[in-house]
Amino acid sequence: MASVSHAATPRWRRGEGLRALLWLSPWLVGVSVFFVYPLLATVYFSFHRYDLFTLEFVGLDNYRYLLNDPRVVTSARNTLWLVAFMVPAQVLFALGLAQLVTMLKAGVGLFRTIFYLPTLVPAVAGTVTFVFLMNPGTGPWNQFLALVGVTGPDWFGDPAWSKPSLTLLALWGCGNTMMIFLAALLDVPRHLYEAAAIDGAGPWRRFRSVTLPVISPVLMFSAITGVIYALQYFTQAMIASRVASGATDSAGSAFVPGYPDESLLTLPQWLFHVGFRDFSMGYACVLALLLFGTSMIFTLVLLRQFRRAEEGS
Amino acid sequence: MRFVPLAAAGLTALALTACTAGKEAAPSLGAQPKPSGSASQALPAATLELWHGFSTDAEVKAFEDAIAGFNKKFPQIKVKATKGVQDDQITQAIRGGRAPDVAASFTTDNVAQWCRSGSFQDLTPVIEQDGIDLTVLPEVSRTYTAFEGKRCTMPLLADAYGLYYNKSLMKGEQPPRTLSELTALTKKLTVRDANGDIKVAGFIPSFQYYENSPSHMGPMVGAKWYNPDGTSAIGSDPAWKQLLTWQKELVDWYGYDKLEKFRKSLGDEWSAEHPFFKGKVAMILDGEWRNAMIANDPQAKDMDYGTAPLPVADDKPDLYGSGFTAGTVIGVPKGARHPQHAWELVKHLTTDTDSLVTLSNALRNVPTTKAAMESPKLAEDANFKTFLDIFAHPKTSTLPANVNSVFNQEAMSTFLARWEKGAVPDLDAGLKSVDKQIDDKLKLSGG
Numbered sequence: 001m002a003s004v005s006h007a008a009t010p011r012w013r014r015g016e017g018l019r020a021l022l023w024l025s026p027w028l029v030g031v032s033v034f035f036v037y038p039l040l041a042t043v044y045f046s047f048h049r050y051d052l053f054t055l056e057f058v059g060l061d062n063y064r065y066l067l068n069d070p071r072v073v074t075s076a077r078n079t080l081w082l083v084a085f086m087v088p089a090q091v092l093f094a095l096g097l098a099q100l101v102t103m104l105k106a107g108v109g110l111f112r113t114i115f116y117l118p119t120l121v122p123a124v125a126g127t128v129t130f131v132f133l134m135n136p137g138t139g140p141w142n143q144f145l146a147l148v149g150v151t152g153p154d155w156f157g158d159p160a161w162s163k164p165s166l167t168l169l170a171l172w173g174c175g176n177t178m179m180i181f182l183a184a185l186l187d188v189p190r191h192l193y194e195a196a197a198i199d200g201a202g203p204w205r206r207f208r209s210v211t212l213p214v215i216s217p218v219l220m221f222s223a224i225t226g227v228i229y230a231l232q233y234f235t236q237a238m239i240a241s242r243v244a245s246g247a248t249d250s251a252g253s254a255f256v257p258g259y260p261d262e263s264l265l266t267l268p269q270w271l272f273h274v275g276f277r278d279f280s281m282g283y284a285c286v287l288a289l290l291l292f293g294t295s296m297i298f299t300l301v302l303l304r305q306f307r308r309a310e311e312g313s
Numbered sequence: 314m315r316f317v318p319l320a321a322a323g324l325t326a327l328a329l330t331a332c333t334a335g336k337e338a339a340p341s342l343g344a345q346p347k348p349s350g351s352a353s354q355a356l357p358a359a360t361l362e363l364w365h366g367f368s369t370d371a372e373v374k375a376f377e378d379a380i381a382g383f384n385k386k387f388p389q390i391k392v393k394a395t396k397g398v399q400d401d402q403i404t405q406a407i408r409g410g411r412a413p414d415v416a417a418s419f420t421t422d423n424v425a426q427w428c429r430s431g432s433f434q435d436l437t438p439v440i441e442q443d444g445i446d447l448t449v450l451p452e453v454s455r456t457y458t459a460f461e462g463k464r465c466t467m468p469l470l471a472d473a474y475g476l477y478y479n480k481s482l483m484k485g486e487q488p489p490r491t492l493s494e495l496t497a498l499t500k501k502l503t504v505r506d507a508n509g510d511i512k513v514a515g516f517i518p519s520f521q522y523y524e525n526s527p528s529h530m531g532p533m534v535g536a537k538w539y540n541p542d543g544t545s546a547i548g549s550d551p552a553w554k555q556l557l558t559w560q561k562e563l564v565d566w567y568g569y570d571k572l573e574k575f576r577k578s579l580g581d582e583w584s585a586e587h588p589f590f591k592g593k594v595a596m597i598l599d600g601e602w603r604n605a606m607i608a609n610d611p612q613a614k615d616m617d618y619g620t621a622p623l624p625v626a627d628d629k630p631d632l633y634g635s636g637f638t639a640g641t642v643i644g645v646p647k648g649a650r651h652p653q654h655a656w657e658l659v660k661h662l663t664t665d666t667d668s669l670v671t672l673s674n675a676l677r678n679v680p681t682t683k684a685a686m687e688s689p690k691l692a693e694d695a696n697f698k699t700f701l702d703i704f705a706h707p708k709t710s711t712l713p714a715n716v717n718s719v720f721n722q723e724a725m726s727t728f729l730a731r732w733e734k735g736a737v738p739d740l741d742a743g744l745k746s747v748d749k750q751i752d753d754k755l756k757l758s759g760g
Contacts, residue, residue, distance in 0.1 A: 049759055052408040053430035053647075056759065065757045070750065137578025157577055245521065246582065256726045261734070276401050278720050279426060283757060 039292075046285035062283045066290070074262045075270040076294075078163065082233050082266070083298070086167045087226040091219070094174040098181035099207075112182070116175035123173075127239040130169050131156050156244035159263035166236055166264070177222050184218040185211065220306040227298050231291065234268045241265075267291055342434040342645055342652040358389040359651045361658055362413040364398040364406075366641070371609075375675030379668045383661045390654050403646065407432045412648035414655040417469060421639045422722075425460040425714040433465035433644040439656045440464065445664060449682045451704065453711050458642050460714040467663040470678035471640035472600045473700040473709070474529050476624065480617040482513065482595035488621035490633055492533065492559050495596075495624040499563060502595040511567065511575040514588075516596040518563040519572060520729040523582045524599050527725045528712045529637045530556060534626040538721070539713055543760070545751035547725065548744040555626055557732060557740060564733045585610050589618075598623060601700035605677030620699040622706075635708035640681065679704045717754045724750040 021028075046063070049056040066072055097115050101108060118126065134141045134155035142152030155165040192210045201209065212219075238257070245259035257273050258265025271291060275284030367376050373396050380392050395413070400423045403416045416433075418424075427433040440447065447455055447464075454468040478488050482502055489495040499515030506512055520527060531538070536552035539545065547553050564572060579593065580586020587606075588594045590613035597603075604620070607613045625632040643662060645655040662668055669685035672678070674692045679700055685691065686701055693701070703709055715721060728737070728747050737743040 049757075051426060051430050052404060053432050061757065065753065068753055135577060136574060154573065154577065157573065246523070246577075256723045256730070258727075259730075261730055261736075262727060276405075278717065278754075279404065280757065 042285045042288050042292075045282050046289060048282045050281040050285075051279045052281060058282065062286045065283060066286050071258075071262065071265060071270050072267075072287070072290075074258070075265045075267045078237075078258075078263065078265055079231060079233065079267045081163055082166070082230040083227055085163070086170050086233075087223065087230050089167055090170050090174050090177060091222050091226055093171045094177035094222070095181050095219075097174070097178045098185055101178075101182055102185050112179075115178055118173045119175035121173070123235045124239050126173060127169060127236045128243055130165070130172075131240055131243045134165060156240050156264075157260050159261040162240070162244075162260055162263045166240060169236060169240075177226070180218060180222065181215070184215040188214045216306065216310060220302070223306075224299055224302050227302060228295055231295050231298065232268050233266045234272065237264045237266045238269050238272075241269075267294075342436065342439055342649075342656055356387065356390065356654055356657065358391075359654045360391040360393055361415060361651055361654055363392050363394045363415040363417070363658065364403060364413040365394060365396060365417040365643075366398055366419040368397040372676060375672055378675065379662060379672045380658075382665065382668045382671065383658055386661065387654075387657060390657070392658065404432065407646045407648055410648055412646035414645065414649040414651050415643060415658050416646050417641055417643040418466075419641055421457040421642055421712065421714065422718040424458060424466055424642055425716045425718060427644070428460035428463040428465040428714070429716055432647050434647055434649070434652065435463045435465055436467065436644065436656065436659070437464050439653075439660075443660065445660070449664065449684060451681070451683070451709075453638055453704075453709055454640070454681050457639055457711045457714055460716075466642035466644035467659055468681040469641040469643045469663055470669070470672055470676065471638050471681050471704055472602065473679050473704040474524065474532075474598060474600050474623065474637045475699050475703050476596055476621045477589060477599050477603060478596045478619050478621065479589065479592060479594075480619055482592060488596070488619065489624040491624050491627045491630070493627050496559070496563055496566075498596070500566065503567070509568070509571060511571055513592070514567075514572075514575060514594045516563075517572070517576060517594060518560045518567075519576055519733060520560070520726065521733075522576055523597070526722070527729060528639075528722060529598060530560075530623075532632070532635060532637045532708075532710050533623050535629055535632050535708070535710075539715065543715065543755060545721070545748040545755075547751070548741070548748035552626070553744060554740060557729070561733060561735075565735075569734055585612055587613075589613075590616065601679055601697060602677055604694075604697050604700075608677075618696070620696040622699065622703055632708055634702065635706040635710070636703040637711065638679075638704050638709050639711050640678070716758045717751070720754050721751050724754075 045055075047057060047059060049058045049061070101112055101115070104111060121129075133139050134152075136142050136152060136154040136157065139155075141155075145152040153161045155161050188211055192214070193206055196206045196210050241257060241259045241264040245256070256262075257269055267287065268291065271284055271287040274280050274287060363380075365376060367373050373394075376394065380394065383392065384390070398416070400418050400420065403413075403418065404423070404427075406412055428435075450468060454471060458464065458466045458468050476488055483498075484502060486498055486501070489498050495516060499518075502513070502515035503511065504513040517525070519525060520530070527536075528538075531553070534552040534556040536556055537546040537550045540549075567575075579588040580591065583606075589597050589599075589603075590607070590610060607616060607618065622634045623636050625635075643659055645652050645659060649655045662672075664682060666682065666684045666688055667690070669680040669682060670688045670690045673680040673685065674690075677697060680686055680688075680691065683705075686705065712718065712722070724747050728743055731737050732740070732743065
């Protein structure tokens with residue numbers, strides 16, 4: 001029976017399939033050129049020694065080296081630190097700021113603008129400025145702390161403080177996330193708050209039982225994009241590291257990425273360095289696959305957690 | 314309608330194949346008719362593309378002046394120079410089939426990679442064809458411009474490293490000749506405030522300070538980077554341990570935290586705020602180009618300073634007078650459209666005495682041929698001459714070309730940052746771990 005019905009597929013259905021393919025073709029081309037092909041090429045090159053000129057098959061050598069590369073452990077640990085601390089801090093801070101703006105009676109536009117403005121500063125300029133402001137010897141930030149009797153740390157020069165310093169930079173530049181939360185918070189139906197208030201719910205209970213469930217899709221979006229952003233964290237770490245070290249490239253002198261003490265060495269930074277400074281493209285491809293796999297796992301876990309939370313609520 | 318997906322697939326295939334198409338092989342050096350000597354003046358007209366790393370107005374002008382000398386010899390060849398180009402841009406351009414005819418690099422770090430991969434053409438055939446005697450170059454310059462028997466670059470100018478001292482801060486003392494003299498003088502010249510914070514440092518021993526890289530300081534004890542087979546010698550050469558032990562004692566005398574606080578309070582290395590200019594450091598390790606920077610700085614130009622070779626290990630007095638050298642290299646990339654013309658330009662810039670002297674006088678870098686160093690036109694003063702002597706010293710050394718040069722220096726520098734901080738309990742084991750990193754990477758790179 002099945003073969004009969006299959007053979008009897010009307011012509012219009014086949015035409016519809018082709019039409020669907022037609023409308024999908026821009027996406028198909030985009031995915032093929034910018035995702036599938038690079039991914040397959042990355043897998044292919046990961047089994048080769050490739051310095052951009054010569055290509056030599058080396059089997060699993062690049063993967064074996066991954067297990068012995070001390071910087072992979074260091075950079076993965078730093079990246080995971082950013083995922084575990086910087087992302088939640090940024091989401092919570094942005095949510096707090098957005099909540100604050102919704103509670104303002106006057107000057108809403110002014111504060112919204114002030115909180116958003118840092119996102120307009122280019123990442124490089126913002127990072128360089130932060131490093132200079134927080135310079136332990138000459139920066140005004142520590143001088144201010146000294147006025148109130150606090151000895152400021154060596155923010156970007158002490159391995160214990162360098163990642164928290166980058167987190168401060170991320171909080172300063174969380175205007176985009178704040179705007180998204182603000183829009184979500186303003187979208188929460190007023191009558192739900194009124195009903196909760198009539199039922200005797202206090203501010204915390206209203207936030208937990210009304211606000212959070214309504215804005216949870218936005219929270220999920222911010223968390224996932226935040227995690228992906230943290231896994232790809234590159235520019236700020238690279239610039240902060242380079243500026244704080246004061247190192248320059250000159251004859252017989254190489255800049256060591258991740259200064260201080262490799263505490264700012266993130267996985268993408270190491271990948272870039274291996275690929276475009278050492279020109280070990282094969283091994284860089286292994287690192288890229290590692291990063292890709294990690295991003296996929298994080299995204300899937302987060303999606304599953306949010307779905308469970310949604311079903312629970 | 315059914316043709317649309319087909320067309321889309323066709324376009325995709327075209328886009329994918331376009332990535333590898335269009336790489337028509339450019340003529341390689343020596344493959345073309347080989348005009349040499351006076352016959353080379355008969356080369357057809359062409360426009361050469363030259364990429365270099367010089368970026369300041371003064372540097373660019375000096376380089377253009379040197380090219381003008383070439384244009385007098387070859388009026389039919391135009392040179393289009395692009396300034397401020399870095400090594401990775403050069404490599405990527407060669408890979409992308411958009412190589413310039415001539416490329417120059419400030420560092421020697423990628424020479425091995427360029428030679429091995431063939432991304433820079435081997436100049437040996439044309440050097441032999443033109444009868445150029447490479448002994449006009451000091452041996453050390455020949456070392457850092459070739460790899461595995463391939464001479465894929467030529468030295469354009471060299472940097473030599475020595476000691477600068479501010480005479481007004483020296484309290485009448487002469488520059489130190491040994492490491493123990495350097496330690497004693499550092500302690501004598503250092504000034505602290507009531508809190509113990511450093512106000513003036515005699516000498517900053519940190520490997521993280523400006524030019525104090527391990528490759529620049531290693532020659533003070535005659536330290537070796539590699540064994541003859543290319544594996545790391547860092548863990549087995551006792552000279553490194555000698556240098557690090559001396560260095561750590563001096564860091565500890567300052568106090569690591571105090572020294573770091575002072576180091577981070579200092580101005581930018583390339584600005585008028587340089588601590589040597591400001592009288593905050595009595596002695597520094599630096600390159601010969603600092604002379605020009607001092608002369609060009611309105612505030613610092615009247616500073617009373619002197620230069621000397623770097624102090625050396627007490628038990629190796631024969632090293633005194635030597636130092637570290639490396640420099641700008643220049644060559645003909647694979648895919649150059651006019652390789653023979655390009656070689657003529659490289660030859661002119663690297664072997665023509667007047668050209669080298671012009672560049673050296675303008676940039677205050679060390680010229681790389683013996684004839685240029687001895688030229689009466691070379692502007693010499695006592696402070697600059699120190700570096701000419703260091704460059705010519707038979708024990709002056711360089712960082713030997715290695716395919717992982719950048720990686721190896723980073724591995725060492727990372728270790729040294731931990732060492733001076735006091736985070737390395739066992740120096741021998743630490744140095745062996747550097748060996749392992751370097752050797753593992755060497756295997757990954759194919760030995």
